[in-house]
Amino acid sequence: MTLISFVVPAYRVQGYLRECLDSILGQSATGIEVIGVDDCSPDGSGEILAEYAARDARVRALRLPANVGLGPARNAGLDRAAGEYVWFVDGDDWLAPECLTEVAERLRATRPDVLVVDHVRAWWNGSTTRSGMLDVFPEAPGAETFRLRERPEAVHLLHTAWNKVLRRGFLLDHGLRFAPGWYEDVSFTYPALLLAERIGVLDRICVNYRQRRAGAITRTRGDRHFEVFTQWHRVFRRLDEWGPEADDLRPVLFERMIWHYLTVLGNGERTAPELRPRFFAQITADCTRWRPPQGYPVPGGVEGLKHRLVAEGRWRTYSALRTAYQAREVAERRARRAAPVVRRSARLARDIALRGYYQAELRRPVDPTLAVYAAYWYRGYACNPAAIYEAARRLAPDVRGVWIVRRDRASAMPDGVEYVVAGTPAEHRVLARARWLVNNVNFPDFVRKRPGTVHVQTHHGTPVKVMGLDQQRHPVGAVGMDFAGLLRRVDRWDFSITSNSFSTQMWERAYPAAYTTLEVGYPRNDRLVTATAEDVLRIRAELGLGVGEQVVLYAPTHREHLPGYRPPFDPDRVLAALGPTGRLLMRSHYFHDRERRALRAVTRERVRDVSGHPRVEDLYLAADVLVTDYSSAMFDYAVLDRPIVVYAPDWEAYRLARGVYFDVTAEPPGAVATDLDALLDVFRSGAVRGPEAEEARRRFRDRFCRVDDGHAAERVVRRVFLGEPPGHVPAC
Known part of the structure; x- marks a missing residue:
C-alpha cells in the first residue's frame, strides 16, 4: 500500500526539478509515489517529469492543458493521489537524505491528520538558516498529537503546505482544497490546522526550502502581492462560518495575519514604493474589519509599534520609521566595508592607471558597430565565440569584430582577424565602448555593463561536473572561488547559449540571474554537422x-x-x-x-x-x-x-x-x-x-544532440546582432 503520495507541481523549475525528484526517489523508505504536475510550464519541466516517469514506475507525470497556478496544480495532483498521506513538495525544493524513514515511522505510530516537519532555508550562496520551530517549541514537541486550541502556538510555524504531511482522507472529508492566486498556502494551511483532530510535529529537518536568487514570487515586484489579502479573507470568513466555536483562536490568527501583511509590506523586493501606501491602507482596513473584540497578543518592541501604527492608519509615521531604520542599516554596512590603507606595488599602480583610462572611455559613447570576442581567458581564437564571429561576418557585415588575446597567443591569430592584446589600453578601450561582448567564460570583474550593451555568455560545454553556485556543496573542487564575484559577473549576461535542455536546466540553477537563454545548439558544433x-x-x-x-x-x-x-x-x-x-x-x-x-x-x-x-x-x-x-x-x-x-x-x-x-x-x-x-x-x-x-x-x-543541426551560430547572430524575434515557442 502507498503510504505517501508526493505531489510535485512544476512551473519554470527546470534547473531544480531533478534535484527535487532525486531527493524523493533516492530515499530508502518504501511505499511512496510521486505525481509530477506540469503546470503547462514553458521550460523543460514537463520533459523532465516525463523522463522520470518513463524510467521509474513510482512516478506519474500529469500535464495540464493550461497554466492554472500553484494551488490548482496541487489540487490536480491531489485528485490523482492514492497514498494514505499527501505531501506537497515544491519543484525547486528538496528533501533531506533519509528523512522519510522517520516521517513514515511517525505517521504509522501516531496517525496524525497533519504532521508538521522542520525545514531550513537553503540560500543561493550555500548558507542555511534554521526555521522558527525552536522558538515555537523551545522544548522538544514530542510524539504526542494535539488539537490547535491545545497548543495555539503552532500557528507560528511557517504556514506553507510543503512542511506538512496531510492525511488524504482528512482532506477529502473536509473538502480542503487550494484556492487560486498567490499566497495560496494561507487559505489552505490554517483551515487544515483548525479542523485537524490530531496534529503532530516532527522536529527533524526534512525540507530544504530553496531561497532562489531570481525567479521566485517572493523576489518579484508587482500588485499581485495584494492577493495576500484575499487569501487571509478566506480564512476569516471560515472563522465567521464556524461562529463562537473558533473565537478562542481568533486572536492568534489575527496576530499572524498582521505579521504576514507587514512582512510583505516590508519586503522591497515585493512591494514597489508607489504601491506601499495603498497596501498599508488595506492592512488598516483589515485591522478594523477583523480585529477580535477581546483583543490580541500585540508583540513588543518595534514590531508592536508597527502593529499600532497600522491599526491607527498612520502611514507617514510608519514610512518615516522604515526609512530611518534603512538608513541606519546602510551606515552600518558602509562602516563594515571601510577598507584599510594598502601599500601599492608598481603593478597595482599600473592597473590603477588602466582602470582610470577605462573609466574615461566609459564616458565616451558606445560604438554601435563594435563587437568584442574572447575565449578561454584570452587564450585565442576558438570555440563558440569563433563560430559566432564567423557567422556575424557573413550575416551582419556592418558589425566590426575585435578579439582580445594574451600576448603569447597573438601570433596564432588567423589572418584578417582584428585583435587587441590583453592588459593594454587598447583592451580597456574596446571593453568600455563595445555594444556586444561575446565570451565563453566571463570578462574581468572591472568590466561594467553599460546601458544599451549586450553581453553573450556562450559557455564551452555541456556540464558533467557541477558548476557555479552548485560548487558550494563540493568545496574540494571550489578552492578559491569567489561566489559573490561570480554572481556579479553573471548579472551582466543578457544571453546564455545552450545546446540542449539539460544544459539549460543546469545553468539556470548554477547561474541564477535575469538573462535570456537561447537553446539553439552550440555554434562551434555547426562545423561538425x-x-x-x-x-x-x-x-x-x-x-x-x-x-x-x-x-x-x-x-x-x-x-x-x-x-x-x-x-x-x-x-x-x-x-x-x-x-x-x-x-x-x-x-x-x-x-x-x-x-x-x-x-x-x-x-x-x-x-x-x-x-x-x-x-x-x-x-x-x-x-x-x-x-x-x-x-x-x-x-x-x-x-x-x-x-x-x-x-x-x-x-x-x-x-x-x-x-x-x-x-x-x-x-x-x-x-x-x-x-x-x-x-x-x-x-x-x-x-x-x-x-x-x-x-x-x-x-x-x-x-x-537534437538541437545541433548546423545553424546554431546563425540563430545566435540573427537574435543577438540583427534583433530578429526568437523562434516559434509551442503554446499551451
Whole structure:
C-alpha cells in the first residue's frame, strides 16, 4: 500500500526539478509515489517529469492543458493521489537524505491528520538558516498529537503546505482544497490546522526550502502581492462560518495575519514604493474589519509599534520609521566595508592607471558597430565565440569584430582577424565602448555593463561536473572561488547559449540571474554537422593520418581537486590493442596547456600530442573514436554519431569530490571502462562498436544532440546582432 503520495507541481523549475525528484526517489523508505504536475510550464519541466516517469514506475507525470497556478496544480495532483498521506513538495525544493524513514515511522505510530516537519532555508550562496520551530517549541514537541486550541502556538510555524504531511482522507472529508492566486498556502494551511483532530510535529529537518536568487514570487515586484489579502479573507470568513466555536483562536490568527501583511509590506523586493501606501491602507482596513473584540497578543518592541501604527492608519509615521531604520542599516554596512590603507606595488599602480583610462572611455559613447570576442581567458581564437564571429561576418557585415588575446597567443591569430592584446589600453578601450561582448567564460570583474550593451555568455560545454553556485556543496573542487564575484559577473549576461535542455536546466540553477537563454545548439558544433567527406580527408592529411588508419582521440578532463593528476593511460598498450592501423591523438585539458610531458620516443610515430591544436573541432572530425572521462567533449563528439568510450578509472572519487550532474557510467554515450585493462578489452573485443554501445549512443544523442543541426551560430547572430524575434515557442 502507498503510504505517501508526493505531489510535485512544476512551473519554470527546470534547473531544480531533478534535484527535487532525486531527493524523493533516492530515499530508502518504501511505499511512496510521486505525481509530477506540469503546470503547462514553458521550460523543460514537463520533459523532465516525463523522463522520470518513463524510467521509474513510482512516478506519474500529469500535464495540464493550461497554466492554472500553484494551488490548482496541487489540487490536480491531489485528485490523482492514492497514498494514505499527501505531501506537497515544491519543484525547486528538496528533501533531506533519509528523512522519510522517520516521517513514515511517525505517521504509522501516531496517525496524525497533519504532521508538521522542520525545514531550513537553503540560500543561493550555500548558507542555511534554521526555521522558527525552536522558538515555537523551545522544548522538544514530542510524539504526542494535539488539537490547535491545545497548543495555539503552532500557528507560528511557517504556514506553507510543503512542511506538512496531510492525511488524504482528512482532506477529502473536509473538502480542503487550494484556492487560486498567490499566497495560496494561507487559505489552505490554517483551515487544515483548525479542523485537524490530531496534529503532530516532527522536529527533524526534512525540507530544504530553496531561497532562489531570481525567479521566485517572493523576489518579484508587482500588485499581485495584494492577493495576500484575499487569501487571509478566506480564512476569516471560515472563522465567521464556524461562529463562537473558533473565537478562542481568533486572536492568534489575527496576530499572524498582521505579521504576514507587514512582512510583505516590508519586503522591497515585493512591494514597489508607489504601491506601499495603498497596501498599508488595506492592512488598516483589515485591522478594523477583523480585529477580535477581546483583543490580541500585540508583540513588543518595534514590531508592536508597527502593529499600532497600522491599526491607527498612520502611514507617514510608519514610512518615516522604515526609512530611518534603512538608513541606519546602510551606515552600518558602509562602516563594515571601510577598507584599510594598502601599500601599492608598481603593478597595482599600473592597473590603477588602466582602470582610470577605462573609466574615461566609459564616458565616451558606445560604438554601435563594435563587437568584442574572447575565449578561454584570452587564450585565442576558438570555440563558440569563433563560430559566432564567423557567422556575424557573413550575416551582419556592418558589425566590426575585435578579439582580445594574451600576448603569447597573438601570433596564432588567423589572418584578417582584428585583435587587441590583453592588459593594454587598447583592451580597456574596446571593453568600455563595445555594444556586444561575446565570451565563453566571463570578462574581468572591472568590466561594467553599460546601458544599451549586450553581453553573450556562450559557455564551452555541456556540464558533467557541477558548476557555479552548485560548487558550494563540493568545496574540494571550489578552492578559491569567489561566489559573490561570480554572481556579479553573471548579472551582466543578457544571453546564455545552450545546446540542449539539460544544459539549460543546469545553468539556470548554477547561474541564477535575469538573462535570456537561447537553446539553439552550440555554434562551434555547426562545423561538425556541415563538414564534408572531403573536409575530413583534408584534415586527416594535415595531421599526417592515413585513410585506412583507425584514429583514437584521447581527451581527459581536468581534476581541480587533484592538481597535476593524469588518469592511468599507457599509449603503448592502447596502440597494441588497436593493432597496426591504430593511431593515437592525445589532447590535454586547456588548463594544462603549459604542462606538456614528452611522449616516449618508441611511440612517437603513431602517437601525436595535439594539445596545442587551435581547433578541437578538427580533431573531432579526424578521429574515428573518442576516449574521454568526464569531459564535455563527449557531448560535442556525439554530434558526429561516432563511437565514444568513457574511461572512468576514478569515477567514485571524482563524483564525491568534484560533484556531478549525472552518472556518465550509468547513462553513457557508448562503452564504459573503469580501468586500463577494461579499456583495452573494449577495443580488442569490438565492444567499442557493439550493439550495446550503439544503443547507448543513440539514447545519448537523442537526449543531448537534437538541437545541433548546423545553424546554431546563425540563430545566435540573427537574435543577438540583427534583433530578429526568437523562434516559434509551442503554446499551451
